[in-house]
Amino acid sequence: MAVRELRLSVIIGGQRYTVEAESFARGSYGSVHKAVRPDEPGSVFAVKIVQRAHVTTDSYRRHVRRENAACSCVPLHPNIVASYGSYEIYNGWENDAYYLAMEYAQGETLLDYANRRRRVPEDEVRPIFRQAVAALHHVHRAGFAHRDVTLPNFVLAPGGHLKLLDFGLSERLCPTGAHFTDFPGTALYASPQICAGIAYNGRGADLWALGVVLFCLVANRFPFHGECVSTLSRCILDTPPNFAGLGDISAQLRSLLGGMLEKHPSRRITLSQVEQHDWLRTAVPTAPVDCPVYLPAATAVSAQDLGSATSARGSSSSTMEQAEQQAAQIQRCSTDILRA
Ligand SMILES: Nc1ncnc2c1ncn2[C@@H]1O[C@H](COP(=O)(O)OP(=O)(O)OP(=O)(O)O)[C@@H](O)[C@H]1O
Ligand SMILES: [Mg+2]
Numbered sequence: 001m002a003v004r005e006l007r008l009s010v011i012i013g014g015q016r017y018t019v020e021a022e023s024f025a026r027g028s029y030g031s032v033h034k035a036v037r038p039d040e041p042g043s044v045f046a047v048k049i050v051q052r053a054h055v056t057t058d059s060y061r062r063h064v065r066r067e068n069a070a071c072s073c074v075p076l077h078p079n080i081v082a083s084y085g086s087y088e089i090y091n092g093w094e095n096d097a098y099y100l101a102m103e104y105a106q107g108e109t110l111l112d113y114a115n116r117r118r119r120v121p122e123d124e125v126r127p128i129f130r131q132a133v134a135a136l137h138h139v140h141r142a143g144f145a146h147r148d149v150t151l152p153n154f155v156l157a158p159g160g161h162l163k164l165l166d167f168g169l170s171e172r173l174c175p176t177g178a179h180f181t182d183f184p185g186t187a188l189y190a191s192p193q194i195c196a197g198i199a200y201n202g203r204g205a206d207l208w209a210l211g212v213v214l215f216c217l218v219a220n221r222f223p224f225h226g227e228c229v230s231t232l233s234r235c236i237l238d239t240p241p242n243f244a245g246l247g248d249i250s251a252q253l254r255s256l257l258g259g260m261l262e263k264h265p266s267r268r269i270t271l272s273q274v275e276q277h278d279w280l281r282t283a284v285p286t287a288p289v290d291c292p293v294y295l296p297a298a299t300a301v302s303a304q305d306l307g308s309a310t311s312a313r314g315s316s317s318s319t320m321e322q323a324e325q326q327a328a329q330i331q332r333c334s335t336d337i338l339r340a
Pocket of ligand 1: 026027028029031032048081102104105106109148152153155165166167168
């Protein structure tokens with residue numbers, strides 16, 4: 001029997017999912033699998049499986065706590081992957097595992113899209129970016145910082161509909177405005193305050209990371225470079241974003257990127273200002289989108305016969321992907337703020 005034909009059966013959020021054993025994508029924590037539900041014939045879902053054996057126990061527990069909190073508290077939004085419940089096997093042993101049932105976002109990640117398209121024309125980036133801003137604004141309004149705003153954490157459908165995913169590093173924003181002191185995200189997207197090792201504002205750091213995403217889409221490279229976390233941090237702290245070779249981008253886009261990648265947090269523009277920025281206001285409105293609404297059932301019931309499923313998505317060898325992987329490897333397991 002071909003590997004793809006193997007199936008796992010699991011009940012998540014009161015619904016039975018039949019999950020493909022082979023994953024179609026992987027992150028640093030989990031493998032992501034397609035799944036179907038008998039009550040929704042013809043629909044495809046995604047199930048992320050995080051196995052304790054594959055990460056440190058501390059990062060596993062934090063990931064589960066964070067993803068659970070955000071997935072149950074951030075209301076549905078057309079530009080955020082909907083989650084339909086989670087299930088955890090917990091017995092304190094190596095086979096502890098966490099299952100998150102989600103809407104399946106069809107398409108490719110923004111990393112794959114950027115690699116495939118090379119430098120994306122401004123007019124094409126604009127409607128995509130507008131959706132990214134809407135998604136992040138929604139997360140912040142719900143009281144969370146995402147803290148992992150990266151190219152691979154957006155999926156773009158062939159029709160142009162964008163979805164933000166992966167809340168495994170998110171944290172609640174403190175109403176008193178207190179700042180975060182840990183940074184578990186990817187170094188390439190870290191803001192100067194994170195690199196300086198000082199407490200940082202979650203909204204401002206997410207906005208900086210979104211500026212990095214925008215830069216990558218129009219430039220096909222990251223705005224800051226370094227051979228290791230230390231030199232990358234120095235570059236983020238001391239060097240202006242590298243606009244070299246981007247002479248043909250509009251003055252409006254350059255001003256938006258400059259505002260988002262402003263090193264001083266109090267001078268950085270806000271998400272509301274991004275939304276009102278001239279470059280975005282000229283955007284063609286995106287088409288109305290279908291937002292499937294399946295409310296998670298109140299209780300998780302049981303899981304059956306769950307094995308491991310760990311095949312990886314093929315990786316491209318592009319410079320941006322290599323930079324992503326290198327930074328993730330160096331950075332991922334650290335919970336300390338980066339220090340230059
Ligand atoms: N609901 C979904 N629909 C479609 N693809 C998805 C979905 N969830 C995740 N993916 C794919 O799986 C990849 C890994 O998922 P995710 O980012 O949630 O895992 P992770 O282990 O937390 O990753 P990270 O390395 O960013 O911490 C994503 O980059 C994306 O390609
Ligand atoms: Mg991810």
